[in-house]
Amino acid sequence: MTLSPEAVRRTAAPTREEFSERLLRGSVKKSYEPVVDIDWDAPLDPDKFFLPPKSVSLYGTPLWDGMTREQQIELSRQELVNTLSAGIWFENILNQALLRELMHADPTARATHYALTEMGDETRHMVMFGRAIEKVGGKPMRPRRYQRMLINALPLTFRGSLLWVAALVGEEIFDSLQRNMMDDRELQPIVQRLMRIHVTEEARHIQFARDGVRKRVAEMPRLNRMWVANLNGVGGLFFRHLFTNAAQYRRAGLDGAEARRLARRSPHRHDVQVLGFAPLAAFLSEVGLMGPIARRLWTRTHFLPAASSAPTPNDDVLTEQRDNVYDGPAVLRVGDTDHSARVRLIGHLDPIDGRYHWQGTVFGALPDDVLKQPKAMLTANGRAVQARITERTPQGNYGVVGAGSPPFE
Incomplete structure (x- = not known):
């Protein structure tokens, strides 16, 4: 039987235009105006942190243990200012790159509209970041002259797949870390609100960038793919410099060089970085863009665990992450047919809608028309829940998502 063009379209993964249309609708339903959606007049709590203690770079070091709570809070304030300042400069780079890309794009396309x-x-x-820096009484970390020159030059190099991978490197690590810390009870309420707004809107940006990579990676020339797959490792060097910027320590009254040395050697800090990079590392590996040089750089800067590293007393962060991952057998019922497969699933509680959202990958062969009926029932670990098949990846696997009780403990 020959399928009609419309039937073929329905069985395929969403096109770039269809995907962009979904994101546009999502933006209409849930977007923020920080000027009015954050209570900028609310007083700060003098006894609360500006970053969760466990997310501060010196946490777990002898220097941190010797600091008073007041000194620890001050360091968290300076690290927040440093992070927000870097966020401003990165988003400046991204906007410049997107504008240049749009010079060659169809102005009527939905992808252009979402960009x-x-x-x-x-x-x-x-x-929002600028207002937050002002609110907490901070002074922006301004890039040096050579760094400003680099900021203006980078958008010239971000084209095609490199643009979307760079966007993911710049956005997804921050996003992952924020998701893991924005509900900390010791965090300033205004910072919690800022993070929730940022995470909600960045989620769409990350989806857009990931879709851009997936759509292009299968058609990338071999040399171009090797270039992108290995160049992304430079992100590890950038984030190591950012997270241990000596200026933030000096502003908190510490020896900048010594504090940076301790932070870069801290096993706990390494664990936090690995946790933050894990979702992006998995995606880059899935699409074949984690090259050997990039892997070496991410490992050297402690965003990927060393292959030979053994668990240590500081593995509590990673243990929590591993405990939330289900990797094992499952049965996917589509229509009236059961399909045995292996799945890898993870989830989180969304602070915006208050529901538990889970997602992952179905490994194994499924019928070609499985995307005709994206609604499915997934049984894993003895629990059956409703699921939705979202796409077929270039590697032949399938994305699956769900909300509510997950099919794993």
Whole structure:
């Protein structure tokens, strides 16, 4: 039987235009205006942190243990200012790159419209970050002259797949870390609100960038793929410098060089970085863009665990992450047919809608028309729940998502 063009379209993964249309609708339903959606007049709590203690770079070091709570809070304030400042400069780079990309794009395309929407989001984020720095009484960390020259030059190099991979490197590590810390009870309420807004809108940006990578990776020339797959490792060097910026320690009254040395050697800090990079590392590996040089750089800067590293007393962060991952057999019922497969699933509680959202990958062969009926029932670990098949990846696997009780403990 020959399928009609419309039937063929329905069985395939969403096109770039269809995917962009979904994101545009999502932006209409849930977007923020930080100028009015954050209570900028609310007083700060003098006894609360500006970053969760366990997320501060010196946490777990002898230097941290010897500090008073007041000194620890001050260091968290300076690290927040440093992070927000870097966020402003990165989003500046991203907007410049997107504008240059749009010079060659179809102005009637939905992908163009969403790129413009994302630029609007990023512009509001820069305003939000600037207001937050002012609110906490901080002084922005301004890039040096050579760094400003680099910021202006980088958008010239971010084209095609490299643009979307760079966007993921710049956005997804921050996003993952924020998701893991924004509900900390010791965090300033205004910082919690800022993080929730940022995470909600960045989730769409990350989906857009991931879709951009997936759509391009199968058609990338071999040399181009090797270049992108290995160049992304430079991100590890950038984030190591950012997270251990000596200026933030000096502003907190510490010896900048010594504090940076301790932070870079801290096993706990390494665990936090590995946790933050894990979702992006998995994605880059899935699409074949984690090259050997990149892997070496991410490992050297402690965003990937060393292959030979053994568990240590500081593995509590990683243990919690591993405990939330289900990797094992499952049965996927589509229509009236059961399909045995292996799945890898993870989930989180969404702070916006209050529901538990889970997602992952179904490994194994499924019928070609499985995307005709994206609604399915997934049984794993003895629990059956409703699921939705989202796409077929370039590697032949399938994305699956769900909300509510997950099919794993």
